[in-house]
Amino acid sequence: MLSVKGLHTHYGKIHALKGVDLEIRESEIVTLIGSNGAGKSTLLNTIIGIIPSSGGKVFFNEEEITNMPPHAIVKKRICMSPEGREVFPQLTVQENLRLGAYAIKDKKFIKGSFENVYSLFPRLKERTKQTAGTLSGGEQQMLAIGRALMSDPKLLLLDEPSLGLAPNLVLMIFKLIADINKQGVTILLIEQNANMALSIADRAYVLETGTIVLSGDAKELSKNDAVRKAYLGNT
Amino acid sequence: MYPGMQQKKLMFWRYMFNGLAVGMAYALVAVGYSLVFGILRLINFSHGATYTFGAHVVLFFIGYQTNIWLALSASVLFTGILAVGTNKFALEPLRKKKSPPIASLITTIGVSYIIQNLLMVFMGSERKSFPNMLDIPKLDLSGLPITEPQFFLFTISFALFIILTLIVHKTSIGLAMRAVEQNTKAAHLMGINVNQVITFTFFLGGASAAIAGVLMAGYYQLVYPTMGFLIGMKAFTAAILGGIGVMHGAFAGGLIVGLAESFASGYIGGTYRDAFAFIILIIILIIKPTGLFGKKTITKV
Numbered sequence: 001m002l003s004v005k006g007l008h009t010h011y012g013k014i015h016a017l018k019g020v021d022l023e024i025r026e027s028e029i030v031t032l033i034g035s036n037g038a039g040k041s042t043l044l045n046t047i048i049g050i051i052p053s054s055g056g057k058v059f060f061n062e063e064e065i066t067n068m069p070p071h072a073i074v075k076k077r078i079c080m081s082p083e084g085r086e087v088f089p090q091l092t093v094q095e096n097l098r099l100g101a102y103a104i105k106d107k108k109f110i111k112g113s114f115e116n117v118y119s120l121f122p123r124l125k126e127r128t129k130q131t132a133g134t135l136s137g138g139e140q141q142m143l144a145i146g147r148a149l150m151s152d153p154k155l156l157l158l159d160e161p162s163l164g165l166a167p168n169l170v171l172m173i174f175k176l177i178a179d180i181n182k183q184g185v186t187i188l189l190i191e192q193n194a195n196m197a198l199s200i201a202d203r204a205y206v207l208e209t210g211t212i213v214l215s216g217d218a219k220e221l222s223k224n225d226a227v228r229k230a231y232l233g234n235t
Numbered sequence: 236m237y238p239g240m241q242q243k244k245l246m247f248w249r250y251m252f253n254g255l256a257v258g259m260a261y262a263l264v265a266v267g268y269s270l271v272f273g274i275l276r277l278i279n280f281s282h283g284a285t286y287t288f289g290a291h292v293v294l295f296f297i298g299y300q301t302n303i304w305l306a307l308s309a310s311v312l313f314t315g316i317l318a319v320g321t322n323k324f325a326l327e328p329l330r331k332k333k334s335p336p337i338a339s340l341i342t343t344i345g346v347s348y349i350i351q352n353l354l355m356v357f358m359g360s361e362r363k364s365f366p367n368m369l370d371i372p373k374l375d376l377s378g379l380p381i382t383e384p385q386f387f388l389f390t391i392s393f394a395l396f397i398i399l400t401l402i403v404h405k406t407s408i409g410l411a412m413r414a415v416e417q418n419t420k421a422a423h424l425m426g427i428n429v430n431q432v433i434t435f436t437f438f439l440g441g442a443s444a445a446i447a448g449v450l451m452a453g454y455y456q457l458v459y460p461t462m463g464f465l466i467g468m469k470a471f472t473a474a475i476l477g478g479i480g481v482m483h484g485a486f487a488g489g490l491i492v493g494l495a496e497s498f499a500s501g502y503i504g505g506t507y508r509d510a511f512a513f514i515i516l517i518i519i520l521i522i523k524p525t526g527l528f529g530k531k532t533i534t535k536v
Contacts, residue, residue, distance in 0.1 A: 050423055050424070069428070070424060074426030082421065086418055088418055089417060090413075098410065099410060099425045100425060102407070102425045102427050147425070148424075
């Protein structure tokens, strides 16, 4: 579904991605693990067109989308919930969600999306008229994910959805990610919490200083000694 | 009651209505600063010249005996395009190069002088009388301290201000404008074509400046290439005073500046009129640095 081939990205003189290859098949959950500064967010931002790539190619369903503007990529139904949630603080929950379906004109479709998101996140339904800046961290995270689901994406990019959340909320978010995947949404997940990520993912990639160093079945990777030592916090 | 008392009361209301009428036009110009600032965090100093341009376009078309409504529509269209062009050809390249904000600021000042000078070259630098062209229906205002031009300046500006507010708060493109204002990166992720939103914002600012320019030219029955300088500064003051980036801030700021200078010139003397906007600005900023309705930007991580 998504294939990334030899992708390079530069931030000024910093070479952040050094030829990344990555493949996502339909209806998978693929997770990308790696330490801070490995280039995980850079990879997601390059895929969706926020950061220009300096080499390599990105294909979505066989169509090249390298360096297209983000609004064009979103129209192809790739959506992203960014790191740090990035909700619109002075807009209401409802307006935030409405913006998630900005590119869509069909009113019936939008209504259906609202129903779907509110059934996944009943908490948001209770707070439709509240401004996003007044929500708790967990609620903002739900809003960020819900907003990304509004245009019924085929591929959902999730950047650190559990960052800064209380443990019970982390569990809940991961359960939701699995539920969303069951609805037929393919997911690329970036996580600090590698344990949890590997437990729900089908496959995983390990990114270190801009290069993929390992990849494979999520269950097998979670047994890999190097991975356990570096990312799972046990030996 | 002796007649002097009556006279004093009448003068008070005259100053009041004059201030409201002119202030409403300031508010309309202030919105242009506010909208662009909201989206780009840039003070667009070419806005005053844009306003001047709007008035001159109408004067130009009227010279060819064009119907006033046609001339007005042409002015809105061309002035909107001028504002969009300023962004496309002078500001967008700077943003692409990630130039420091000061470069854009200086550019807008440069653009303002270019527009002013081009108007001098093509239309002449002298003060030209502007026809009182609106076929104003006769109103019976006898006995009231408000004149017909004041009444129309106020109502038309007010109506336009309401329309602008509705565009920003009730339409889909308005929602996109507010999204870009609050978080440009997230706006990209929503599938919003941010460049298109910026273009639209400049058009809206240019169009409202054009209408304000025509209204004020009609009010004072005077047009000249530097007419936008002072009003540009005052409207900018109004925007800052009310809280830049907020619609009702521009509204309140415009009225405060208009009223203050009307009362000041009435009671203190016309010489001080233009200084008053700025005196009030300084006082309000000392008390509340974000302006009356300015919001602190909350960034929650």
